[in-house]
Amino acid sequence: MKIVVKGMSAGYGSSEILKDIDLEIGSGEKVFIGGSNGSGKTTLLKVMSGLISHKGTVTVDGKEISKMKRKEAAKLISLMPQTSEVYFPYTVRETVMLGTYASSGSILGGAPASAVEYAVKCMEDCGVEDLQDRHLDELSGGQLQRVLLARTFAQKSPFLFLDEPGNNLDIKYRAELCDKLNVWAAGETSGIPNTLVAIFHDLEQARRCCTRAVMLKDGKVIFDGCIADGLKPEMLIKVYDFDVTSYSGV
Amino acid sequence: MTKKGTGLKIAISAVLCLFILVLAIRQGSVYISLKDLFGIIGGHITGKGTPDGVEPMMDSIFWTIRMPRAVMAFLVGGALSMSGACMQALLQNPLASSYTLGVSSGASLGAALVLILEISIPVLSGFMLPFAGFVFGLATVVIALMLTSAIDRSVSNTTVVLIGMVLSLFVNGMMNLLSTLNADHSKQLILWMMGSFSARGWKHCAILFPVCVIGFVCLMLMSRKMDIMSFGDLQAQAMGVDAKKTKIVAILVCSLLTGVSVAFTGVIGFIDLAAPHVVRKIFGPSHKLVIPMSFIYGGAFMALCDLISRTLLSPREIPVGAVTALIGAPFFAYVFFASRRKRA
Numbered sequence: 245m246k247i248v249v250k251g252m253s254a255g256y257g258s259s260e261i262l263k264d265i266d267l268e269i270g271s272g273e274k275v276f277i278g279g280s281n282g283s284g285k286t287t288l289l290k291v292m293s294g295l296i297s298h299k300g301t302v303t304v305d306g307k308e309i310s311k312m313k314r315k316e317a318a319k320l321i322s323l324m325p326q327t328s329e330v331y332f333p334y335t336v337r338e339t340v341m342l343g344t345y346a347s348s349g350s351i352l353g354g355a356p357a358s359a360v361e362y363a364v365k366c367m368e369d370c371g372v373e374d375l376q377d378r379h380l381d382e383l384s385g386g387q388l389q390r391v392l393l394a395r396t397f398a399q400k401s402p403f404l405f406l407d408e409p410g411n412n413l414d415i416k417y418r419a420e421l422c423d424k425l426n427v428w429a430a431g432e433t434s435g436i437p438n439t440l441v442a443i444f445h446d447l448e449q450a451r452r453c454c455t456r457a458v459m460l461k462d463g464k465v466i467f468d469g470c471i472a473d474g475l476k477p478e479m480l481i482k483v484y485d486f487d488v489t490s491y492s493g494v
Numbered sequence: 495m496t497k498k499g500t501g502l503k504i505a506i507s508a509v510l511c512l513f514i515l516v517l518a519i520r521q522g523s524v525y526i527s528l529k530d531l532f533g534i535i536g537g538h539i540t541g542k543g544t545p546d547g548v549e550p551m552m553d554s555i556f557w558t559i560r561m562p563r564a565v566m567a568f569l570v571g572g573a574l575s576m577s578g579a580c581m582q583a584l585l586q587n588p589l590a591s592s593y594t595l596g597v598s599s600g601a602s603l604g605a606a607l608v609l610i611l612e613i614s615i616p617v618l619s620g621f622m623l624p625f626a627g628f629v630f631g632l633a634t635v636v637i638a639l640m641l642t643s644a645i646d647r648s649v650s651n652t653t654v655v656l657i658g659m660v661l662s663l664f665v666n667g668m669m670n671l672l673s674t675l676n677a678d679h680s681k682q683l684i685l686w687m688m689g690s691f692s693a694r695g696w697k698h699c700a701i702l703f704p705v706c707v708i709g710f711v712c713l714m715l716m717s718r719k720m721d722i723m724s725f726g727d728l729q730a731q732a733m734g735v736d737a738k739k740t741k742i743v744a745i746l747v748c749s750l751l752t753g754v755s756v757a758f759t760g761v762i763g764f765i766d767l768a769a770p771h772v773v774r775k776i777f778g779p780s781h782k783l784v785i786p787m788s789f790i791y792g793g794a795f796m797a798l799c800d801l802i803s804r805t806l807l808s809p810r811e812i813p814v815g816a817v818t819a820l821i822g823a824p825f826f827a828y829v830f831f832a833s834r835r836k837r838a
């Protein structure tokens with residue numbers, strides 16, 4: 245199973261953000277999407293999830309994503325968005341269980357036992373099983389981020405798209421997140437190898453979690469290769485228009 | 495919340511709701527014992543007529559005036575509250591309701607035009623008022639959505655609510671103009687804008703009841719989608735919910751519930767905003783509980799408000815919309831801020 249993007253352009257209204265993108269992501273890959281603010285990283289994830297209309301083609305397992313029903317697309321791809329608003333204080337358990345909607349398909353909210361069991365496993369994987377009766381408005385930003393990650397895992401899709409999953413996490417949880425993502429990608433939770441596509445601003449996280457880098461600049465792919473080459477100072481200077489060697493940590 | 499705890503809360507709520515309904519039927523200038531009341535109900539249901547020992551006039555007062563009025567108040571309160579709960583979830587805005595989105599005002603304008611212009615479509619016969627309420631309520635919210643998409647390309651939920659409120663005020667202005675230009679209907683229209691259950695009978699209940707059942711079933715079938723939509727359109731789409739389609743179906747259902755209710759009783763605000771919030775504080779935000787309990791709490795609260803509206807300054811009647819706001823606002827503030835303080 246793979247995602248194939250051919251001659252894809254997309255944007256919002258009349259402004260075109262992504263221009264003529266060609267990309268292929270195969271099963272089991274761990275891909276870092278890099279680029280400066282406004283380069284089109286989030287838009288790329290949204291297009292590949294089928295949430296934004298586009299020109300060109302984006303196929304998952306040979307089927308055009310924009311022609312799939314939402315539930316069908318969600319069974320293949322789970323996306324954890326960059327911003328997560330909470331308007332009503334569901335409990336952690338209720339929130340993670342909602343992630344099983346596409347796979348369990350129950351109408352009135354009673355998910356099958358297997359889905360409940362899997363959701364509990366996802367909570368354990370993300371270290372939020374002790375918080376399951378807490379309400380979302382009682383959690384810290386980092387705890388909420390881990391709950392939403394557990395909900396994304398619970399969707400049980402072979403492709404996992406994460407938009408800045410390290411937001412609000414302290415250094416310990418950032419390191420743990422990488423371990424969990426590696427475990428998830430290896431298929432230890434779901435039983436099948438999974439594909440990870442993630443946006444990070446913390447390049448150390450990108451290095452730890454991913455094996456391939458796709459670097460964007462002004463809506464175009466300017467690099468696609470192994471993570472070590474993608475994170476070399478000369479490439480980063482090109483991507484960010486900034487002397488990264490003067491910044492510690494690179 | 496444990497299943498046992500939820501079950502107990504539901505049982506207490508059901509008993510409380512039944513108590514308020516019986517109170518709303520019994521209380522007033524004429525009083526009746528419980529035995530006679532159930533005798534009258536049993537007599538009419540079984541077709542045996544007025545039971546022994548009950549005067550025909552009492553039977554008439556309770557069966558043809560008090561009961562349909564209380565049942566109508568309950569159904570309207572329940573319908574408006576279910577609609578409010580749904581709107582709040584879909585628009586992720588605690589201030590969203592059929593009232594703030596202009597559905598109530600639009601429905602009211604439709605019903606007023608039917609009354610003033612004496613419009614009649616033979617095919618619809620007795621359904622003309624609810625039909626007009628539904629169509630105008632739906633038209634208002636559709637206009638609100640069209641204006642929103644013209645102004646705000648992202649169709650943000652905040653803009654939808656703001657435009658809805660502006661439209662609601664505009665339509666209310668049109669209602670005021672109509673009542674000024676039509677002196678003959680002026681009093682009727684002013685009362686309409688404040689809401690009343692006066693002279694509502696079984697024939698009105700017979701129309702509203704199936705509408706409530708249809709609305710309830712549709713919203714319950716959508717309850718899990720509403721839970722997911724509560725997290726925002728983007729997250730809902732990512733989790734497999736077709737946000738646009740869900741919103742369209744939900745708005746249709748809410749317009750039906752609100753439009754038909756308002757067409758019979760006039761505009762009654764606040765209940766659709768407050769009842770779902772109170773329910774969420776007690777039962778949590780899951781819509782498989784919020785929808786049915788909003789119906790029960792909204793219905794019971796409306797029946798209580800109608801009882802107060804007709805008995806407090808008896809024989810004068812206070813518009814029920816004024817009562818819902820006068821009682822509901824401080825109660826809502828207490829529930830809301832008390833739980834915030836507890837959490838802090």
